[in-house]
Amino acid sequence: MAGKERPRSTPEQAHAQMDHLIALGIVAQHHMAQRLGLNVTDLTCMGFILEAEGAGTALTAGDLAQRANLTTGAITGVINRLERAGYARRRSDPGDRRRVHVVADASAAERLSEVYGPNYRRIAALFADYSEEEIAVLSDWLTRATAIMGASLEEAREAEAG
Template identity: 55%
Template sequence: MPATPRPTATPAQALEAMDSLIAAHLLGQQEMAQRLGLNITDLLCFACVLKAGENLLTAGDLAEHAHVTTGAMTGILNRLERAGFITRRPDPADRRRVRVAAVPAAVSRVEALYGPYYGRLNDLFASYSADEIAVLTDWFTRTTGLAQAYIDELREKEDQKDSRKDSRKDTDSKTAKSRAKNKNQA
């Protein structure tokens, strides 16, 4: 389909439109999660399971994708399993590990909920030329990379900050023990 003429926009206008999209997306995801009886983190993890398809992920894989600890992932998987979204299967290569599979009925529920929205998105994409879709795809991909890199950077700074706090606690603890020892020897 030929491209529809588009109004010109400045980078500031594009960022404002993006902020509006992100806000609408966050509200939409929260609404979808509630309708499925999940919280947003559990929905994100289930989306990772769906994206993996037949390449079943381990709990550790999911924890990495969702940026949560493996301990937190255990709780998430317990909730998803109780809610009928996933099953755990023994890893054929290592029986100590489990792999996570989506329950077909849950997949159908999610597809029924998201299907109309994705249909509307496909209709919207149909109004763009192939070149415009290529630009959009490039922008989505690169922006996702920027966002992930920034999140990693923030987490790294937080980890360094926590490490410095732990180091100070260790030093303070050693100093207190040394003082107590010296006091007892006196």
């Protein structure tokens, strides 16, 4: 469909479609977590760990707690479960022995890819239907929408804390 005329949609219709996608994504995450022997919070944290490593950094336990909006006590439980399941491990920070980094097990990305791979391949095929210019617009929209969702999350956290 690259370069072909697309169906018209109003912003309200697109917003409703986005809400549906988000809801379906939440349900899918629960299912994927079950398949991997995790709960959705642990799977989310594993995603943060892999994302950080992909960017060339390792998260501290505190960083992970902040990203997941969990207490340090709760993140200890998450890390314990990820270690028991063979997805992650603790690594002492050589510069500060009190600090612990959480790193992915060597097989973690492959194990997650086995479950997520079919969906990623379908999404890749969907992107192939779009031109480079259309993908640039989609990428821009997703980036900006992510920033809006992040700001909304921060507002909710501040309201909860205050």
